[in-house]
Amino acid sequence: MAEILTSAQMRAVERAAIEAGRVSGLALMERAGAGVVAAILETWPALAAAAVPPCAVVLCGPGNNGGDGFVVARRLAARGWRVATYLLGTPERLPPDARAAAEAWLATPGARALPATALAAADAQDCRAGVVIDALYGIGFHPPLPAAAAQMLATAQEIARAHPAGWKRVAIDIPSGLAADAPPPAPLPPGCDLVVTFHREKPVHAALRAQGVPVVVADIGL
Ligand SMILES: NC(=O)C1=CN([C@@H]2O[C@H](COP(=O)(O)OP(=O)(O)OC[C@H]3O[C@@H](n4cnc5c(N)ncnc54)[C@H](O)[C@@H]3O)[C@@H](O)[C@H]2O)[C@H](O)CC1
Numbered sequence: 237m238a239e240i241l242t243s244a245q246m247r248a249v250e251r252a253a254i255e256a257g258r259v260s261g262l263a264l265m266e267r268a269g270a271g272v273v274a275a276i277l278e279t280w281p282a283l284a285a286a287a288v289p290p291c292a293v294v295l296c297g298p299g300n301n302g303g304d305g306f307v308v309a310r311r312l313a314a315r316g317w318r319v320a321t322y323l324l325g326t327p328e329r330l331p332p333d334a335r336a337a338a339e340a341w342l343a344t345p346g347a348r349a350l351p352a353t354a355l356a357a358a359d360a361q362d363c364r365a366g367v368v369i370d371a372l373y374g375i376g377f378h379p380p381l382p383a384a385a386a387q388m389l390a391t392a393q394e395i396a397r398a399h400p401a402g403w404k405r406v407a408i409d410i411p412s413g414l415a416a417d418a419p420p421p422a423p424l425p426p427g428c429d430l431v432v433t434f435h436r437e438k439p440v441h442a443a444l445r446a447q448g449v450p451v452v453v454a455d456i457g458l
Pocket residue numbers: 246247250264265268297298299300301302303304331372373374375376377378379380381382408409410434435456
């Protein structure tokens with residue numbers, strides 16, 4: 237049974253690797269984003285093989301979880317997907333690694349990088365298959381969930397419900413609104429179809445799996 241790390245232990249592992257010069261925060265973010273994309277394509281091969289490029293709606297939060305979302309957006313767009321990101325906050329206030337990831341995404345030709353207030357379920361009605369990606373909050377989250385974030389997650393559920401056969405809901409690291417180090421409330425808030433975390437599971441993941449939520453642990457070289 238792989239060990240479970242608390243959020244503080246995870247940060248310590250990350251910090252030690254960065255301070256030892258083995259890796260940068262931005263490289264970890266890039267590996268995290270690549271791990272999320274790999275998990276999506278392995279979980280739903282039909283999306284990878286779709287004749288019509290799938291869509292991705294990426295909800296990006298104010299921190300490095302949001303930064304992971306920008307890496308995922310850029311990598312899916314590079315595979316020909318139709319991608320739009322919605323940022324809760326402003327690029328200027330992102331932490332450095334997330335800002336760099338946002339700028340790399342913004343430099344992508346045709347990148348649709350929108351504010352959170354622009355998110356509407358109608359955005360995706362002409363797209364029959366894709367993923368809604370929750371990159372709002374990860375291990376840095378402490379309840380309660382801000383109303384603006386809750387509204388984005390509710391819209392994401394509407395998008396996925398519009399084409400239930402084709403749209404999947406993916407949470408980066410942790411479904412936003414849940415604390416990393418505590419068991420989630422029962423019943424869970426509106427679900428997600430896949431959670432992709434990094435390096436090791438945190439306490440919340442064991443409980444999510446016990447409630448039937450698939451959890452993939454992506455190796456990010458730590
Ligand atoms: N740990 C690793 O090895 C890696 C982590 N990555 C990703 O980074 C996030 C953690 O990022 P962080 O910036 O610390 O926090 P979040 O993005 O989870 O949260 C953003 C920000 O939001 C603020 N906040 C927290 N709770 C609330 C609240 N209730 N209301 C409003 N605002 C809130 C708080 O200030 C946070 O800083 C991790 O999950 C991974 O996705 C790396 O990319 C890869 C390696």
